[in-house]
Amino acid sequence: MGNGRTLGKVLRAGRLAAGLTQDQVVAKVEAAGVGITRRQVYRIESDQVDPRLSVVSAIVRAIRLRRGRSGITLSDFIGPERRRRS
DSSP states (O other), X not given: OOTTOOHHHHHHHHHXXXXXXXXXXXXXXXXXXXXXXXXXXXXXXXXXXXXXXXXXXXXXXXXXXXXXXXXXXXXXXXXXXXXXXX
């Protein structure tokens, strides 16, 4: 993704805009049936890992990330090669 926006930066900005802590995101993601830790959220937001699509999708839903609020959608980060693997 151009202009310096990475998946981690966008997810962190979305979380902060939603007024959520990393622990609150963990609770929401786990309630959706996806296992994650606060450390994993930190590593994702810091672009230290390439998370599974199911984890990214669960975080996006947890923070209610929408194009109107952030200018992006989940599909902006999923290239054609990842869409085929899903």
